[in-house]
Amino acid sequence: MPVLTVDLQEGFADDHVTVLVDDRAVFDRRGVRTRYEIGFAARAEIELDRGAHKVCILLPDKGEVAETTVDTQSVSHVGVERAEGQVIMRPSAEPFRYM
Amino acid sequence: MTDIKHGENGYGDEADAGFDETAYYPETATQLTPADRLTPRLPLPLFASGLYQWSQRLLVPDLPVRPIPTPLPIHPDLPIPPRPGPGPSPTGLETEAATDEALLPILFNREELRLDVDGRYPQMTASGTLFRRFTMRTHWIASLTRTGSNSYTGAIWFKDGDTAGFPFTNVNITVIRSLFPNQRRVTIQFAGGGATRTRTYGFVSSYFHKVEFEFDHQVGATPVLDINTTAHPNRPASLGAETLTATKVFQRAGFDVRVNGAVSAIPSDGADTNTTWSDAEMHDAMQVYWSRFADRSQWAMWVLTARQHDMGSGLGGIMFDSIGPNHRQGTALFTDSFINVAPGGDPAPDAWKRRMQFWTMIHEMGHAFNLAHSWQKNLGTPWIPLAADGEARSFMNYPVRVAGGQQAFFADFQFRFSNPEMLFMRHAPSRFVEMGNADWFDHHGFEQPDGAGELELELRIDRDKPHYDFMEPVVVELRITNRATEPRIVPESLLADAQEMLVITKRDGQAARQWRPFAHHCREPRGRVLQPGDSLTESLFVAVGEGGWHIDEPGNYTLQVALEANGQELMSNPLRIRVAPPRSFEEQHLAQDVFTEDAGRVMAFDGSMVLESGIDAWRRVMEQLPKSRAAIHAAITLATPRSRRFRTLDWKAARAGQEEAKCFRFAKVDHDGARKLLDKALGDTRLAVETLGGVDFLYYAGHYSDWLEKEGDKADARKMGDACKKAADLRAARDKPGRERRQVA
Numbered sequence: 001m002p003v004l005t006v007d008l009q010e011g012f013a014d015d016h017v018t019v020l021v022d023d024r025a026v027f028d029r030r031g032v033r034t035r036y037e038i039g040f041a042a043r044a045e046i047e048l049d050r051g052a053h054k055v056c057i058l059l060p061d062k063g064e065v066a067e068t069t070v071d072t073q074s075v076s077h078v079g080v081e082r083a084e085g086q087v088i089m090r091p092s093a094e095p096f097r098y099m
Numbered sequence: 100m101t102d103i104k105h106g107e108n109g110y111g112d113e114a115d116a117g118f119d120e121t122a123y124y125p126e127t128a129t130q131l132t133p134a135d136r137l138t139p140r141l142p143l144p145l146f147a148s149g150l151y152q153w154s155q156r157l158l159v160p161d162l163p164v165r166p167i168p169t170p171l172p173i174h175p176d177l178p179i180p181p182r183p184g185p186g187p188s189p190t191g192l193e194t195e196a197a198t199d200e201a202l203l204p205i206l207f208n209r210e211e212l213r214l215d216v217d218g219r220y221p222q223m224t225a226s227g228t229l230f231r232r233f234t235m236r237t238h239w240i241a242s243l244t245r246t247g248s249n250s251y252t253g254a255i256w257f258k259d260g261d262t263a264g265f266p267f268t269n270v271n272i273t274v275i276r277s278l279f280p281n282q283r284r285v286t287i288q289f290a291g292g293g294a295t296r297t298r299t300y301g302f303v304s305s306y307f308h309k310v311e312f313e314f315d316h317q318v319g320a321t322p323v324l325d326i327n328t329t330a331h332p333n334r335p336a337s338l339g340a341e342t343l344t345a346t347k348v349f350q351r352a353g354f355d356v357r358v359n360g361a362v363s364a365i366p367s368d369g370a371d372t373n374t375t376w377s378d379a380e381m382h383d384a385m386q387v388y389w390s391r392f393a394d395r396s397q398w399a400m401w402v403l404t405a406r407q408h409d410m411g412s413g414l415g416g417i418m419f420d421s422i423g424p425n426h427r428q429g430t431a432l433f434t435d436s437f438i439n440v441a442p443g444g445d446p447a448p449d450a451w452k453r454r455m456q457f458w459t460m461i462h463e464m465g466h467a468f469n470l471a472h473s474w475q476k477n478l479g480t481p482w483i484p485l486a487a488d489g490e491a492r493s494f495m496n497y498p499v500r501v502a503g504g505q506q507a508f509f510a511d512f513q514f515r516f517s518n519p520e521m522l523f524m525r526h527a528p529s530r531f532v533e534m535g536n537a538d539w540f541d542h543h544g545f546e547q548p549d550g551a552g553e554l555e556l557e558l559r560i561d562r563d564k565p566h567y568d569f570m571e572p573v574v575v576e577l578r579i580t581n582r583a584t585e586p587r588i589v590p591e592s593l594l595a596d597a598q599e600m601l602v603i604t605k606r607d608g609q610a611a612r613q614w615r616p617f618a619h620h621c622r623e624p625r626g627r628v629l630q631p632g633d634s635l636t637e638s639l640f641v642a643v644g645e646g647g648w649h650i651d652e653p654g655n656y657t658l659q660v661a662l663e664a665n666g667q668e669l670m671s672n673p674l675r676i677r678v679a680p681p682r683s684f685e686e687q688h689l690a691q692d693v694f695t696e697d698a699g700r701v702m703a704f705d706g707s708m709v710l711e712s713g714i715d716a717w718r719r720v721m722e723q724l725p726k727s728r729a730a731i732h733a734a735i736t737l738a739t740p741r742s743r744r745f746r747t748l749d750w751k752a753a754r755a756g757q758e759e760a761k762c763f764r765f766a767k768v769d770h771d772g773a774r775k776l777l778d779k780a781l782g783d784t785r786l787a788v789e790t791l792g793g794v795d796f797l798y799y800a801g802h803y804s805d806w807l808e809k810e811g812d813k814a815d816a817r818k819m820g821d822a823c824k825k826a827a828d829l830r831a832a833r834d835k836p837g838r839e840r841r842q843v844a
Contacts, residue, residue, distance in 0.1 A: 010474075010475070035421075036471060036472070036475055037417060037418045037421070037466050038414065038417055039472060039475070040410075095413045095437075096413060097413050097414075097415060097437050097497075097499065098410070098413060098414050098415065098417075099414070099415040099416045099417070099438075099459050099462055099463065099497065
């Protein structure tokens with residue numbers, strides 16, 4: 001079964017973050033904070049069936065939301081950043097790298 | 100005395116300057132072709148860039164000292180002179196009147212100048228730091244324009260720290276270049292803000308800061324500490340062929356780099372049987388294996404090459420040190436990660452891996468200098484407003500994040516930091532950059548002085564836990580130890596002269612205060628030889644001083660002392676103490692009378708026959724809280740005037756112009772009263788040593804023993820002598836094992 005990895009990356013500062021896949025909460029954590037030295041905050045790994053799935057990132061305290069659809073046959077990773085009040089999602093076939 | 104420093108503190112001689120061949124090319128150095136580099140220009144340019152220093156030693160200007168109403172006990176036959184403590188003595192330092200500075204007590208003034216107008220990656224910037232009173236710092240930065248072959252001008256655009264006495268807005272700089280470092284000078288005329296000021300600085304070093312690196316590795320993880328810059332074909336055409344090391348990279352960024360040769364190979368099973376490393380495990384390893392580890396800020400860092408982090412192969416490296424009070428001292432890179440996997444089809448995969456591992460090491464070391472990623476410059480709290488630059492060809496950018504990916508990045512990468520990063524590392528206030536440092540007065544007490552010296556200053560107490568009862572007068576001890584391998588001479592009264600030291604008290608949540616003694620003493624300057632390992636110890640009654648009580652409320656306090664000895668700035672450890680809350684309403688009520696200026700003065704001078712309200716406050720402490728530690732101090736305070744023919748001045752007679760003998764009155768010695776009080780104060784040796792401190796206990800008990808002997812009570816005198824011996828044993832047992840000291844005091 002393919003695993004979709006969602007990396008919460010830049011721009012989080014003690015935020016409440018919920019990750020929904022196909023409207024099911026798979027990650028819900030308060031106090032998510034980016035470690036600026038590596039540009040990484042938190043990771044969610046979800047086993048999914050092959051095919052298309054809706055991934056939604058929700059910051060309920062800030063009223064911010066972003067959504068995208070990924071096909072696990074071509075996408076295994078989703079990077080999520082917050083910048084200028086917006087949540088940006090970057091699907092990728094490759095794992096994200098940090099230094 | 101004004102000193103223009105030349106090459107002191109290990110900086111500055113040409114051999115130490117570490118010029119590489121490229122350093123002889125001025126502003127255009129970054130654009131040079133390899134052919135250019137092979138042909139040195141003649142005559143060799145004389146660079147002006149580097150670190151310069153000016154220093155001045157001052158005596159403290161006259162302070163507005165209030166008249167002290169308590170007669171000073173000066174009778175030669177008195178058995179117990181006043182409490183030993185600090186007082187001024189103008190020893191050692193030459194006097195120079197303050198000129199253009201509005202000065203509070205100043206021990207040592209020093210200014211640093213960093214001139215950055217030529218050599219490698221010139222930023223056309225000058226920055227300076229004014230050091231005053233050990234804790235005061237004023238930092239300024241100016242952008243420069245060349246106005247002549249040896250002159251520059253520019254506006255000051257950044258100020259930090261204690262800027263109230265630094266109104267200037269512009270600088271005009273004149274440079275004297277020379278082949279001989281000791282002839283190099285920079286004169287700056289500061290102007291603007293309604294004031295002018297001129298300073299001439301002497302050359303210290305071609306570098307802006309010193310830094311030390313130590314490279315350790317996990318067994319099985321091979322570190323890459325140098326690369327051939329042309330080993331990989333994907334590179335800028337202008338990139339010169341050389342063996343590049345971390346030392347060279349940071350020398351070019353302006354640092355006088357020393358690599359600590361104490362390399363450790365860390366066993367693979369040392370941290371965790373899982374073989375991967377958590378941040379906490381690396382932090383632990385840093386404390387064990389890094390020869391320079393210390394709980395303080397220092398221009399030094401530890402670089403670990405390990406196999407893999409807990410996060411897996413997706414983490415190539417990390418500045419892991421965000422644990423504990425001193426961050427940014429340790430970095431790591433991981434060989435079992437993506438940095439050791441060349442992209443498929445790469446023409447030189449081994450060279451790619453070597454380059455990537457080297458690049459990652461420098462990147463993580465950059466984080467330890469407090470550099471953010473290139474795309475993060477506008478995030479968090481940058482030192483100045485900065486723009487993110489996601490396309491920067493800098494060690495601090497991710498190669499894969501630029502347009503065109505790592506291929507495009509390395510095709511245009513000159514193995515350097517960006518100019519804003521250079522500016523930060525060279526010219527930002529050092530506390531922003533120095534490893535392990537933090538905000539001024541935040542968490543750690545005060546900023547540490549540069550480096551460790553030959554003399555060590557320690558602030559200590561004679562009790563297991565630094566806990567004090569409410570209303571217990573706080574006495575601490577200062578100890579200076581010769582850590583050099585040769586004998587050193589220090590002023591004998593170095594620790595007894597509060598005028599020559601800066602004493603800071605800070606209650607958590609409140610502003611720091613400078614403690615000053617009630618009395619100033621004049622002493623004949625005398626030297627004391629400290630053999631290697633010897634120490635000199637003195638007590639400091641820090642609870643109260645001129646301006647009132649410093650430690651009079653429950654809570655946590657930080658105490659720290661700075662002084663200058665033999666030209667070396669000494670900063671003690673910050674001593675944390677806790678004062679307990681009052682145990683009863685009675686204590687609270689009594690505190691209102693104890694924490695007054697009169698009661699403070701009475702205790703500081705070991706008694707009075709004039710300040711009635713103060714005397715009465717301590718009398719009531721003895722009556723109402725007889726078993727308290729405060730009562731021990733009260734007993735000594737009340738005993739002292741009774742034990743001597745206490746002399747008081749008859750003001751009326753003095754004003755009437757009576758002859759001297761008629762101006763003084765002498766009280767009768769109250770033998771029984773004094774003995775009763777001193778027996779109570781000194782009877783329980785352990786308790787008395789704890790609350791008075793060993794130095795003061797030995798002082799009081801010794802003098803009491805002598806007095807008893809003089810009175811003919813040899814048995815009790817012997818008993819008190821035994822108590823002194825016991826106190827000395829208690830102090831010896833409290834000293835840390837392995838730190839042998841021969842007590843001089």
